[in-house]
Amino acid sequence: xxxxxxxxxxxxxxxxxxxxxxxxxxxxxxxxxxxxxxxxxxxxxxxxxxxxxxxxxxxxxxxxxxxxxxxxxxxxxxxxxxxxxxxxxxxxxxxxxxxxxxxxxxxxxxxxxxxxxxxxxxxxxxxxxxxxxxxxxxxxxxxxxxxxxxxxxxxxxxxxxxxxxxxxxxxxxxxxxxxxxxxxxxxxxxxxxxxxxxxxxxxxxxxxxxxxxxxxxxxxxxxxxxxxxxxxxxxxxxxxxxxxxxxxxxxxxxxxxxxxxxxxxxxxxxxxxxxxxxxxxxxxxxxxxxxxxxxxxxxxxxxxxxxxxxxxxxxxxxxxxxxxxxxxxxxxxxxxxxxxxxxxxx
Amino acid sequence: xxxxxxxxxxxxxxxxxxxxxxxxxxxxxxxxxxxxxxxxxxxxxxxxxxxxxxxxxxxxxxxxxxxxxxxxxxxxxxxxxxxxxxxxxxxxxxxxxxxxxxxxxxxxxxxxxxxxxxxxxxxxxxxxxxxxxxxxxxxxxxxxxxxxxxxxxxxxxxxxxxxxxxxxxxxxxxxxxxxxxxxxxxxxxxxxxxxxxxxxxxxxxxxxxxxxxxxxxxxxxxxxxxxxxxxxxxxxxxxxxxxxxxxxxxxxxxxxxxxxxxxxxxxxxxxxxxxxxxxxxxxxxxxxxxxxxxxxxxxxxxxxxxxxxxxxxxxxxxxxxxxxxxxxxxxxxxxxxxxxxxxxxxxxxxxxxx
Numbered sequence: 001x002x003x004x005x006x007x008x009x010x011x012x013x014x015x016x017x018x019x020x021x022x023x024x025x026x027x028x029x030x031x032x033x034x035x036x037x038x039x040x041x042x043x044x045x046x047x048x049x050x051x052x053x054x055x056x057x058x059x060x061x062x063x064x065x066x067x068x069x070x071x072x073x074x075x076x077x078x079x080x081x082x083x084x085x086x087x088x089x090x091x092x093x094x095x096x097x098x099x100x101x102x103x104x105x106x107x108x109x110x111x112x113x114x115x116x117x118x119x120x121x122x123x124x125x126x127x128x129x130x131x132x133x134x135x136x137x138x139x140x141x142x143x144x145x146x147x148x149x150x151x152x153x154x155x156x157x158x159x160x161x162x163x164x165x166x167x168x169x170x171x172x173x174x175x176x177x178x179x180x181x182x183x184x185x186x187x188x189x190x191x192x193x194x195x196x197x198x199x200x201x202x203x204x205x206x207x208x209x210x211x212x213x214x215x216x217x218x219x220x221x222x223x224x225x226x227x228x229x230x231x232x233x234x235x236x237x238x239x240x241x242x243x244x245x246x247x248x249x250x251x252x253x254x255x256x257x258x259x260x261x262x263x264x265x266x267x268x269x270x271x272x273x274x275x276x277x278x279x280x281x282x283x284x285x286x287x288x289x290x291x292x293x294x295x296x297x298x299x300x301x302x303x304x305x306x307x308x309x310x311x312x313x314x315x316x317x318x319x320x321x322x323x324x325x326x327x328x329x330x331x332x333x334x335x336x337x338x339x340x341x342x343x344x345x346x
Numbered sequence: 347x348x349x350x351x352x353x354x355x356x357x358x359x360x361x362x363x364x365x366x367x368x369x370x371x372x373x374x375x376x377x378x379x380x381x382x383x384x385x386x387x388x389x390x391x392x393x394x395x396x397x398x399x400x401x402x403x404x405x406x407x408x409x410x411x412x413x414x415x416x417x418x419x420x421x422x423x424x425x426x427x428x429x430x431x432x433x434x435x436x437x438x439x440x441x442x443x444x445x446x447x448x449x450x451x452x453x454x455x456x457x458x459x460x461x462x463x464x465x466x467x468x469x470x471x472x473x474x475x476x477x478x479x480x481x482x483x484x485x486x487x488x489x490x491x492x493x494x495x496x497x498x499x500x501x502x503x504x505x506x507x508x509x510x511x512x513x514x515x516x517x518x519x520x521x522x523x524x525x526x527x528x529x530x531x532x533x534x535x536x537x538x539x540x541x542x543x544x545x546x547x548x549x550x551x552x553x554x555x556x557x558x559x560x561x562x563x564x565x566x567x568x569x570x571x572x573x574x575x576x577x578x579x580x581x582x583x584x585x586x587x588x589x590x591x592x593x594x595x596x597x598x599x600x601x602x603x604x605x606x607x608x609x610x611x612x613x614x615x616x617x618x619x620x621x622x623x624x625x626x627x628x629x630x631x632x633x634x635x636x637x638x639x640x641x642x643x644x645x646x647x648x649x650x651x652x653x654x655x656x657x658x659x660x661x662x663x664x665x666x667x668x669x670x671x672x673x674x675x676x677x678x679x680x681x682x683x684x685x686x687x688x689x690x691x692x693x694x695x696x697x698x699x700x
Binding site (some may be wrong): 097104106171 | 353354439524587588589590592593594595596598599600607608611612
């Protein structure tokens with residue numbers, strides 16, 4: 001089996017407005033040492049998916065169904081049903097996590113060295129001195145300048161990029177098999193972003209860690225990921241190896257996303273392309289295909305009896321080896337279709 | 347960039363810039379020194395003495411009677427050291443307290459060579475020999491006040507120690523666990539909040555056969571934790587959603603570790619402020635009780651009980667002025683320390699600094 005697999009995960013929030021399924025039947029898998037990019041707009045459920053992995057979703061959110069399997073020597077364990085004490089060994093031990101906001105993800109009252117050493121001590125039976133030595137080693141590994149001095153500094157003395165390096169050092173301190181990186185570069189400026197992504201890729205090659213990279217930035221995905229899953233309104237709508245997805249996107253949403261990237265070759269006057277409409281709120285997901293109200297394809301295919309896309313939700317179909325699409329017209333999507341035209345006029 | 351300088355280091359730097367708060371802090375530190383050194387400042391027992399070839403520190407008896415070396419009782423000193431020491435062992439020597447006056451009894455005539463008997467009642471006006479005067483029984487008020495410092499500080503620290511511990515534990519559990527735990531702890535807090543402390547203390551002191559100062563402290567502590575609990579709960583509610591707490595959970599930290607190591611140190615600053623104010627309030631309550639005659643029983647020297655002595659002898663103004671000023675200054679100092687602490691650790695000020 002793959003190192004890590006999510007099957008039909010449903011995470012819902014029970015609010016006063018009723019049940020809000022932020023993640024609605026997500027499945028994905030990652031092999032050892034590979035990088036999977038999970039892409040989508042704000043509010044599509046990608047962060048909730050990440051938080052669900054280590055059961056960090058806070059009330060009123062709850063994982064309702066599905067399983068999150070982590071391959072272990074004694075066979076796969078399901079993180080959804082794992083007892084708390086065992087789950088704590090997985091957290092930080094086998095799965096590390098990097099958060100979006102390096103400014104607030106470090107405890108302000110402890111030094112950087114103390115925090116990395118704590119992460120080590122939580123999972124390894126070693127002395128404080130050995131943990132500190134490990135912290136220093138990690139700071140060197142993440143290429144922080146002056147690691148000896150930084151060890152005794154407080155988070156507020158470091159810049160955003162430096163803090164994110166510290167977060168990465170913490171997440172990797174116990175050599176986890178998988179790192180979940182939830183928008184690790186969103187809060188950083190562009191030059192630092194590139195450095196951090198470089199670092200992540202380098203560490204993955206050196207340590208053999210698998211990475212689940214969550215981002216809304218397609219450029220980041222193109223540079224770093226082996227495989228990409230595109231998420232829309234709580235569901236994965238397309239999944240393919242990165243080169244295939246960028247060369248031949250099939251789902252109208254993915255096509256729209258790719259088309260909406262600014263094109264450096266186009267003259268500065270060309271307007272940015274957008275996808276018409278808005279991301280639906282989870283309380284009011286459309287019936288059938290959740291993208292159909294914004295999909296040119298659905299409008300073109302509409303029959304006098306009503307759009308076919310309102311039929312029961314489409315399944316994720318494998319249209320070619322390793323390339324999955326969730327669309328009623330999956331078989332016909334290879335051909336040029338009106339969506340591409342629609343996007344241009346949006 | 348400054349050297350190692352954590353949150354508390356920065357708070358201290360900001361605190362130090364406030365002269366009034368610093369003066370108040372020095373005053374409190376001075377009080378603590380007086381409390382610890384009280385037997386060496388005023389007393390009738392030698393601080394250190396050599397008697398029959400051995401060294402003793404009889405002054406420790408002021409902290410606890412059992413610390414009085416047995417040999418002096420055996421040799422029938424009857425609490426009077428200067429003449430007995432010289433008479434029973436000519437080779438003996440002693441280091442005496444700065445002021446030879448006892449907080450519990452009047453010094454008799456010639457107890458100290460050449461010193462007359464302490465004046466009593468309205469003859470005890472402050473004079474050169476007795477700068478703060480003497481009370482009805484002729485006990486030196488200065489000695490009483492010096493030894494009363496211990497009570498004043500002890501009341502503050504012990505009762506707020508109890509209140510702080512209960513308040514932080516209850517508030518932390520409620521705020522962190524949420525759900526029914528929070529509902530339960532919040533209701534308990536509200537119920538305790540409704541208990542009128544003063545009436546409860548009066549009632550319990552009336553029931554207990556031999557009330558001591560420790561009973562007063564315990565009652566103040568066990569009823570005074572509600573404000574701290576509410577504040578702690580709020581801080582824990584706020585901080586349990588902080589990203590570094592989520593990060594700690596993601597690193598595999600358990601709930602106890604998260605509460606104690608990740609949330610509490612960040613919540614401590616705002617919690618310390620009401621604890622400091624609480625110390626001031628506890629000192630006031632104890633003084634009030636002693637004044638009413640419900641506080642520490644007679645032999646214990648407490649500022650409030652000196653005030654109590656003035657109730658029946660209104661002409662003895664020095665029994666009101668000196669302890670009154672001491673209580674006033676101490677309470678004021680604690681409040682100023684609390685205020686300084688608040689401003690030194692206020693998150694809004696921290697933000698403004700960035």
